[in-house]
Each structure stands twice: as structure tokens, then as C-alpha cells.
Amino acid sequence: MEKSAEGPAKKKVVAVVGGGLVGALNACFFAKRGFEVEVFETREDIRQAKVVKGRSINLALSHRGRQALKHVGMEEKIISQGIPMHARMIHSPSGKQSPIPYGKKGQYILSVDRANLNKQLLTEAETYPNTKLNFDHKLQDWSAETGLMTFVRSDGSKDQIKADLIVGCDGAFSAIRKQFLRRSRCNYSQTYIPHGYMELTMPPIDGEFAMKPNYLHIWPRNTFMMIALPNLDKTFTCTLFMPFDDFEKITTGDEVIEFFQKYFSDTIPLIGLDALKRDYFRLPALAMVSVKCSPYHIGDKCVLMGDAAHAVVPFYGQGMNAGFEDCIVFDEVMDQFNEDFSAVLPEYTRVRVPDDHAIADLAMYNYIEMRAHVNSTWFLFRKHVDDFLHFLMPKTIIPLYTMVTFTRTRYHKAVERWHWQDKVINRGLLFSATGAVLGGSYLLIKNPPDINKLIIPAEKLWNKVVALRT
Known part of the structure; x- marks a missing residue:
């Protein structure tokens, strides 16, 4: 903290722009360190809002996010409001269900409600006397040199604040990041994938979950898929991910039912015919964007975190976890450099x-x-091999999903290790297969079989291979 010749130390002001998940958690981190924290959010206070606008994809909380919540004393509270998911439950077109565990026994990810988590974090931030939450404040302008910020409210009035540090947590379309893009040597990329998503609700049946609750249910259909995550009110939120072209081909209620009958027939009685016809057209399919930029800072005055720095598509369940880990990494660096922003x-x-x-x-x-x-026999075989080797050599072979979801191994280090393990395991499988073939050939040369006795078994084997391939 700055010291004044006239009196006690003056607390530095940290302005957190964005009151979403990462912004609210960041407020807790900075307040805990004793900074004067001002949070500015464009929307109204979601704790008072009748309808919470914004994305509603269920969130999967895992180790990285839990560690960040633990740091501010929130882990146990949030865990108690989540539903453990121990495995993926794969639904085949015929309706057969097959679980694929996420990790070892006892390892699971948590299905949590986005809006509820955001509300809890805002309430926690407000418990610190050195934190102030400002809603209905849209960022109009800011200076990276002076830290002066101007916000406009819905009634046209303006507020100004001068901050020692500006923390941009204002999402994938960050107003803070726009000034980064005007500067030299700022890298930025934005990629929309050709797939969109649509949410449907699977209600309870007789007051209970319509499917097994402790799983992330997946209907993989090669070019598209649907997933379902459990909620505390015994519903499932079903999310259909599909190319926009395919969404646009379905224009009537009957076509919706025909489509679901073909690809997700087991869900029709669970969601309901009328609900499917109605909800499919309630909102258009929404887009998904991936954002990368660097650097994440300007001088000693501004830093980006969460989606403002790195929006990711939702398929690894790491968007929130990565954003929460940003908070804890920044906190660790603050310890390392004694809170010297420069x-x-x-x-x-x-x-x-x-x-x-x-x-x-x-x-x-x-x-x-x-x-x-997940539909591939080779993928399932390799997963069993990886899990077996991890059991035998837990410190040498660690599955990628385990590193990403159940540890804080740095993401890029996990990828490097994954590629190395992949090469080692594939070579081992190749050598084993080659050895088996050579050994079998040697035995055949020493004891040649009756060729007539091999024809029928060979045909049966080939039929099985063809069946697997199709």
C-alpha cells in the first residue's frame, strides 16, 4: 500500500469491470488483500432481477475452480449446492447406455447453476467492508495512463473513478480489451465455430430425476451431439450442439419430432412431445466464440482475466475453471512480487x-x-489402456483429462505431456502387436495348420471387423 507523509498508508483502489463469475471472485481475492475494491457491472443486480439475462449453459466445476473458491472460503458452500457427476453416460441411437468414468473412483466434476453461483459470489464479495458493488454502470471510457474511468448509467448520469489497477473481467466482448487492440504489438484472434447451441429442459418424473443424476449424459452423433446435466430441482438441462445449417433445416414441430425420433428417440418421452415442439423454436440457436489475445496487461495499470482474456468453447468444461484459476495465479504472482503491479x-x-x-x-x-x-472402439480401447497404465504407474502415465480436470498441472504442460505419453503408448502397442505377429508366425512355420480349418474362423473374424467399422 502507498504510504503518505501526512498519515497512515493509503489503500490502493482496484476497479473490477464486470460482475460476472470471474469479476465477483476477483473482488473477493483483492478485498481479502486489503485493497479498496470497486466492482462495476453493466447489468442490474441479478440477485434482485426477475429474469437473469445471459448464458445459461450449466457449469462443470472441477479442481482448478474449487481451489480458487477454497482460497476465499467458498468451496464447501458451493459444493453443497452442486451435483456430482462421476462419468459420462453415452446414449447410443438404439437407447443403450454405457458409462465412461472421468477418473479414478471418487473423482467427479460438479454440475452447478451459473446464476446461483454468481449470486453467491456477489454476496460474498459484499461481506468485505472494503468492497463496493456498482450495478447499472456501463464503461464509456478509461485511461491506461492515469487509471481514470468514466461510467454511464441507464438514466444518462455519469460516474468517474480513478483506480490504481483496472481488472477487465467483462466477458468475451470486453470493453476493456478494445483499448488493448489499438496498441502496438497486441495479438488478437476471434473464431466462431460453425456450430451453435440450444437448450431444452427435461422435467422430473414423479418428483424424481428422469435419468440417472450423477452423470453427464451425452448423445454423440458424430457431426453433432446433445448433452444433459442435472439440476438441484430434479430437472436436466439438455443442450443440443449442432451446425447452424442443420438447425435451420428444421422449420416445423413435426420436423423437430422426426429429427429427435431419428437421433435422440429415448429423450422424447422424457422431454415430452409438446415441450419439444414448443421449446425448439422458443429461442434461436446461439453462437460460440473462441478468443485469444496477448499480452494480458498494459503497463502497471490494467490486466485482463476470464473470458475478456480467453473465451473458450464449452466442450472441456474449463471456461469457468480457467477463469477462476486466473484469479489464483494472479494472487500467487502478487505474493511472489510483493504486490508491485509493475x-x-x-x-x-x-x-x-x-x-x-x-x-x-x-x-x-x-x-x-x-x-x-466416444463412438470409436479404438478410443475406448485406448482409454482402458491409459487408465490401466495410470493404475500401474500413477506418476509416469497420467491421462490428459485427469491432468486438466483433477490437478492444477499447467494447461500447456498437460498438453506437452499428453503428446509424449501418446507416442510412448502407441509405440508400445505397436511393438507388442509386432511381437505377437512374429511369435505367431514362428509357431505357424514350425506347426503349419490345416488351411481348410482356418477358412470359416477367418470369415467370422472378418465379419466382426466389418461390423466394428460400421
Whole structure:
């Protein structure tokens, strides 16, 4: 804190722009350190709002997010309001269900409600006497040199504040980040994927969950998929991910039912015919964007976190977790450099950019895995091999999903290790297969079989291979 010759130390002012998940958590982190914290949010206070606007995809809370919540004493409270999901439950077109565990026994991710989590974090931030929440404040202008910020309210009035540090947590379309883009040597990319998403609700049946609740249910259909996550009110939120072209082909209620009958027939009696016809057209399919930028800071005055720095598509369940980990990484760097912003901000950029870029790429990759690879016999075989080797050598072979979801291994380090393990395991499988073939050939040469006795078994084997391939 700054010291004044006239009296006690003057507390530095931290302005957090954005009162969403990462902004509210950041407020707790900075308030805990003793800074004067001002949070500015464009929307009204969601705790008083009748309808909470914004994205509503269920969130999957895992280790990284939990560690950040633990740091501000919120972990247990949030866990008590979540539903554990121990595995993916794969639904085949025929309706058969097959679980694929996420990790070892006892490892799980939590289905949590976005709006409820946001409300809890805002309420927690407000418990600090050095924190003030300002709603209905839209950022109009700010200076990276002076820290002066101007906000406009819905009635046209304006407020100004001068901050020692500006923390941009204002989402994928960040107003703070716009000034970064005007500066030299700022890298930025924005990618919309050709797929959109639509949410449907699966109500309870006789007061209970319509499906097994402790799973993330997936209907993988190669070029598209649907998932379902459980909620505390015994509903499931079903999210259909599909190319926009395919969404646009369905124009009537009957076509909706025909589509679901073909690809998700087991969900029709659970969601309901009338609800499907109605809800499919209630809102248009929404877009998903991936954002990368660097650096994450300007001088010692401004830093980006969460979606403002790295919006990711939702397929690894790491968007919120990565944003929450931003808070804890920044806090760790603050300890390392004794809260000297001129040293903290560039170090945060250096440490965090490669990790956030890595999880953005992994999230893209995992969509292909979820909608297509989980149908593959080779994928399931390799997963069993990886899990077996992890059991035998827990410190040497660690599945990628385990590193990302159940540890704080840096994202880019997890990717590097994954590629190395992949090469080692594939080579091992190749050598094993080659050894088996050579050994079998040697035995055949020494004891040649009756060729007539091999014809029928060979035909049966080939038929099985063809069946697997199709």
C-alpha cells in the first residue's frame, strides 16, 4: 500500500469491470488483500432481477475452480449446492447406455447453476467492508495512463473513478480489451465455430430425476451431439450442439419430432412431445466464440482475466475453471512480487498466456472427442489402456483429462505431456502387436495348420471387423 507523509498508508483502489463469475471472485481475492475494491457491472443486480439475462449453459466445476473458491472460503458452500457427476453416460441411437468414468473412483466434476453461483459470489464479495458493488454502470471510457474511468448509467448520469489497477473481467466482448487492440504489438484472434447451441429442459418424473443424476449424459452423433446435466430441482438441462445449417433445416414441430425420433428417440418421452415442439423454436440457436489475445496487461495499470482474456468453447468444461484459476495465479504472482503491479502484471502475462491458449485449443479438440470419438472402439480401447497404465504407474502415465480436470498441472504442460505419453503408448502397442505377429508366425512355420480349418474362423473374424467399422 502507498504510504503518505501526512498519515497512515493509503489503500490502493482496484476497479473490477464486470460482475460476472470471474469479476465477483476477483473482488473477493483483492478485498481479502486489503485493497479498496470497486466492482462495476453493466447489468442490474441479478440477485434482485426477475429474469437473469445471459448464458445459461450449466457449469462443470472441477479442481482448478474449487481451489480458487477454497482460497476465499467458498468451496464447501458451493459444493453443497452442486451435483456430482462421476462419468459420462453415452446414449447410443438404439437407447443403450454405457458409462465412461472421468477418473479414478471418487473423482467427479460438479454440475452447478451459473446464476446461483454468481449470486453467491456477489454476496460474498459484499461481506468485505472494503468492497463496493456498482450495478447499472456501463464503461464509456478509461485511461491506461492515469487509471481514470468514466461510467454511464441507464438514466444518462455519469460516474468517474480513478483506480490504481483496472481488472477487465467483462466477458468475451470486453470493453476493456478494445483499448488493448489499438496498441502496438497486441495479438488478437476471434473464431466462431460453425456450430451453435440450444437448450431444452427435461422435467422430473414423479418428483424424481428422469435419468440417472450423477452423470453427464451425452448423445454423440458424430457431426453433432446433445448433452444433459442435472439440476438441484430434479430437472436436466439438455443442450443440443449442432451446425447452424442443420438447425435451420428444421422449420416445423413435426420436423423437430422426426429429427429427435431419428437421433435422440429415448429423450422424447422424457422431454415430452409438446415441450419439444414448443421449446425448439422458443429461442434461436446461439453462437460460440473462441478468443485469444496477448499480452494480458498494459503497463502497471490494467490486466485482463476470464473470458475478456480467453473465451473458450464449452466442450472441456474449463471456461469457468480457467477463469477462476486466473484469479489464483494472479494472487500467487502478487505474493511472489510483493504486490508491485509493475512486476506482477508482465509476469502474469508471461505465465498465463500459454496456458489459456492451450485450454482454448483443447476445448476445440474435445468437441470432436465428445460428439464422435466416444463412438470409436479404438478410443475406448485406448482409454482402458491409459487408465490401466495410470493404475500401474500413477506418476509416469497420467491421462490428459485427469491432468486438466483433477490437478492444477499447467494447461500447456498437460498438453506437452499428453503428446509424449501418446507416442510412448502407441509405440508400445505397436511393438507388442509386432511381437505377437512374429511369435505367431514362428509357431505357424514350425506347426503349419490345416488351411481348410482356418477358412470359416477367418470369415467370422472378418465379419466382426466389418461390423466394428460400421
